[in-house]
Amino acid sequence: MARGTPSIHAPVEFDLIQGAPALYIFFGGIAAGIAMPPFEFYSASKILEASRIFVRDFRQCWYHAGLPGISHDIPSTAAYLAEQIARLEPERVVFVGNSMGGFAAMLFAAMLGGVDAIAFAPQTFVSPGLRLRHRDTRWARQIGKVWWQGLRAPRFWDVRPALAKARGDMRVSVFYSPDDALDRVHARRLEGLAQVTVHEIPGGRHNMVKLLRDNGSLPAIMARTFEAA
Template sequence: MAQAIQTVLRDDALVLRFLKGQGSRLVVVFTGIGAGFGDRRLDEFAASASDGGANNVLFVTDRAASWYAAPGLWDRIVDLIRATCEHEATTELVTLGNSMGGYGAMLAARDLPVARAIAFSPQVTMDRDLLADARWPDVAAKFGPLPIRSTAELVGQGETRFFVAVGGDCAPDRAHVDLLPAHPNLHRFVLPVAAHNLARSLKEAGQLSQIIAAIIRGRTRRVTTIFNRYARGVAA
């Protein structure tokens, strides 16, 4: 029988849900704004992150959509992820997210031993002085200091391998990934005929689960092959 996603924490600022797996890998999924902040929808990437029940999965939802800038929120999240790793005897930590969640997946590499961070259509920065992206609120003005000026600062600063994918038809998303420096630990994919909803486009094409599974398992060459296959298919 498949395990159910259990809500382990819920308050005004944060929701944590946990899906028990059979192995010692923990995948932390930072949900985006579109995930819904209640239990009305299946959590983003649940099936893909679980990989058929192989992985433990922790879902993290910033209920205020503060990009983790709400006072004290990011420190709480880091502490709770650490506690989950300890409780589950985690041997490998992978993060995953879309949009705001992609920002969180990248940010986690600053404070946690993330092996691979997977970010679909992420905001690389929420600092208006670095990139004025009018799609999103002025987080610093609304909530206070940002948890990081730019996640671009993290590329090449540790052992984390970053996998970042955006839709080529979304100019603002391309502007974000253009902030990322070239580095062997950064794998950047700009996909044709896709906008900010790239993850949904990949899912509709039957590729999303394969891509996430390949990244989680560290199969970089297969990831590139699948992305290239998708790009050829939509461009045909």
């Protein structure tokens, strides 16, 4: 077993299991987590025997400003992730994220190809036009930083075009609650894309991860065997 030094202040945290066939790469949300302590999520999901990498965007910039000391924008972060996957040579790779982290999981999976993604209550766009059209005023201060970053770095403000152009050897699963009107808007605009399956799970509102933990669905979701009732 090879483990990095856990730190909630590090942009990338490694928790690697020698010989593990599966690698899960997690992308933190706006609070740098996944709706619960990481180990609690790993335990509830029954992935303690898999290798894990946790990536955090402390700038709260939907990963557009990169990772301090590692990358400076979306493309350079994607290159870094590709390097880690090539170094570890896992048989299976899954990107996972909640909310802002779900946006990142889908975007980076689409950019790299050959990677599956699981997104819980994700944003699928941060562009001014789409936010105005759908009256999404959440996280206005943080989203403003994304737009500012877009003045000097490549813009990835909508995951749908990236997913539409992605390689066919990837699967994306999106989980959202119809009880949250904006989460519903974000998720359902991905319906119809060949690689994407959108799951509507009543209850929980934006707290989709906790709902799925409580109803016991996380292990099947992480094992990619989930079927909605």
